[in-house]
Amino acid sequence: MTSNTYFLLYVDSPAISAQFYSRLLDKQPVESSPTFALFILDSGIKLGLWSRHTVEPSAQATGGGGELGWALDSREAVDDLHRHWQSLGLTIAQPPTQMDFGYTLLALDPDGHRLRVLYLSVD
Numbered sequence: 001m002t003s004n005t006y007f008l009l010y011v012d013s014p015a016i017s018a019q020f021y022s023r024l025l026d027k028q029p030v031e032s033s034p035t036f037a038l039f040i041l042d043s044g045i046k047l048g049l050w051s052r053h054t055v056e057p058s059a060q061a062t063g064g065g066g067e068l069g070w071a072l073d074s075r076e077a078v079d080d081l082h083r084h085w086q087s088l089g090l091t092i093a094q095p096p097t098q099m100d101f102g103y104t105l106l107a108l109d110p111d112g113h114r115l116r117v118l119y120l121s122v123d
C-alpha cells in the first residue's frame with residue numbers, strides 16, 4: 001500500500017516561492033535549486049515547489065485549482081494565524097469564516113495556490 005508523502009506545486013519562481021514558504025512555515029527548504037525547492041513539514045509530508053517552466057512532461061495547471069490545508073485545534077488558533085499571516089503580507093482571500101464544515105481561513109501564495117486553515121467544529 002502506498003501513502004501520500006509529498007505535494008508538488010508548479011510555481012513561476014521556485015526562489016520567490018521558497019522565500020514565501022520559508023516565512024509561512026518558519027523553516028528553510030532542505031533542497032533548493034533554480035528549478036526546485038523542497039520543504040519537509042512537521043508532519044513528515046514533503047512540499048515541493050517546481051518551476052512550471054521546466055516541469056517535464058509540461059503541465060498546464062496553474063494556481064487556484066486545489067488547496068493545501070492545515071487543521072488547527074481551535075477557533076482562536078485560526079484567528080491568531082490570520083493575524084500572523086496578515087503581518088507577513090499574505091493575500092487573504094477569505095478571512096476567518098464559519099462554514100458548514102468548520103471555521104476556516106483562506107490565503108493565497110504568490111502563484112495563487114490556495115492555503116486553507118480549518119478548525120473542525122463538532123458543536
